[in-house]
Amino acid sequence: MNHRYGYADVSFGQVHYAIRRHTSAPGGATLVLLNPRARSSLPMLPLFGNFERVIAIDIPGFGRSSAVPNGPAMPDIADAMAECFDALGVVRADLFGLHTGHKVAAAIAARHPARIGRLVIAGRSHSLIPEHAARNVAMQAVIDENQPDMAIIRMEGRYADEAWAPRDFAEMFKANFNFDFAAAMCAIAVPTLVLEIASAREDELYGRQAHRLIAGMQDACAVVLPQIDPTGLLMYVGVETMADTVNAFFARKS
Numbered sequence: 001m002n003h004r005y006g007y008a009d010v011s012f013g014q015v016h017y018a019i020r021r022h023t024s025a026p027g028g029a030t031l032v033l034l035n036p037r038a039r040s041s042l043p044m045l046p047l048f049g050n051f052e053r054v055i056a057i058d059i060p061g062f063g064r065s066s067a068v069p070n071g072p073a074m075p076d077i078a079d080a081m082a083e084c085f086d087a088l089g090v091v092r093a094d095l096f097g098l099h100t101g102h103k104v105a106a107a108i109a110a111r112h113p114a115r116i117g118r119l120v121i122a123g124r125s126h127s128l129i130p131e132h133a134a135r136n137v138a139m140q141a142v143i144d145e146n147q148p149d150m151a152i153i154r155m156e157g158r159y160a161d162e163a164w165a166p167r168d169f170a171e172m173f174k175a176n177f178n179f180d181f182a183a184a185m186c187a188i189a190v191p192t193l194v195l196e197i198a199s200a201r202e203d204e205l206y207g208r209q210a211h212r213l214i215a216g217m218q219d220a221c222a223v224v225l226p227q228i229d230p231t232g233l234l235m236y237v238g239v240e241t242m243a244d245t246v247n248a249f250f251a252r253k254s
Contacts, residue, residue: 003045008087013066015084016058020045025052029117030093034081034101036062036172041098044235047243050250051094057084059104060172067168074179077172078107085115096120096246098235099127100176109192110184118253119188120246121213122195124227124236125202128209130182138206139177149232185217191253192220195245197236199227221249 004021007014018041031051035041041056048054058065060077068077081104085093094117097105102121109116121128126138143150185192196210210222223245225237235242 003042007064008084010080010083010087012060012068012080015060015066015080015087016064017084017088018042018045018056019088020054022049022052022054025050028052030055030090032057032085032090032093032095034059034095034097034104036098036100043239044243047240048247050247053090055088055090055093057081059101061168062100062172067171068175072171072175074103074107074175074184075111077104077175078111081108082112082115091115092117094118094120094250096122098122099232100172102127103176103179103181106181106184106188107179109190110187113189116190118250119190119192120195120249121185121192122197122235122242124197124199125206125209128194128196128213129206130209130213130215132180132182135181136177139173143173148230149236152231152233182213182216185213185220188220189218191249192217193246193249194220194222195242196222196224197227198224223249 002020004019007016029051030053031048033041033044033056036059045054045056060080061067068080092115095105095108102123105119106121109119126142129135129138194210194214196208198208208224210224214220214222225241225245227236228238229236
């Protein structure tokens with residue numbers, strides 16, 4: 001089997017994951033992919049051959065993972081992901097996050113720094129705005145506009161299958177809106193890549209943000225890639241392009 005699927009038991013319920021093993025990889029390294037779009041993460045699993053294990057995790061409230069109850073805050077979600085690491089036997093991992101997944105990734109790296117080796121934050125320009133209030137306005141505009149990727153997220157997995165999933169979806173977005181993303185990023189000391197997905201429309205509305213986001217960080221760099229896929233099914237920039245860019249960063253920071 002190329003992939004093994006399973007559930008990790010954590011305090012709030014279960015976290016769904018997919019694991020790809022690369023038995024020829026040296027050193028036993030682990031890469032964790034955090035993405036509310038689990039289906040678009042799966043094609044990336046074979047593309048990181050330098051990692052013995054590549055694990056795609058459905059973040060809480062999305063895909064097949066349970067929702068965090070009682071109005072979760074991003075630190076709570078970070079703690080739940082640390083429990084998931086424990087259940088999977090992951091002591092330390094490199095971490096990739098896209099969209100809400102990159103907020104979760106930042107929270108983990110800030111709250112559990114000993115668990116993270118290197119970090120990749122990937123997102124469209126609107127989601128990387130450092131100023132908290134301005135980012136929230138931009139994110140709400142994208143949600144309200146119901147762009148193709150948002151429409152597909154709403155049709156996927158739990159959202160389509162379970163009557164209470166829209167509430168869980170909304171709770172995760174509430175945690176995202178309440179999270180001081182830029183402050184968490186400034187607290188991160190591990191090598192970090194901010195990968196900005198740029199489009200002509202967002203250039204006009206918001207401008208490029210990655211260089212502003214990393215300005216207060218200790219060890220961070222930025223790369224801008226053009227959006228070619230508005231649905232997100234191909235990771236917005238192309239699956240291979242995304243993986244190649246991330247692998248190049250890991251090669252420089254090895």
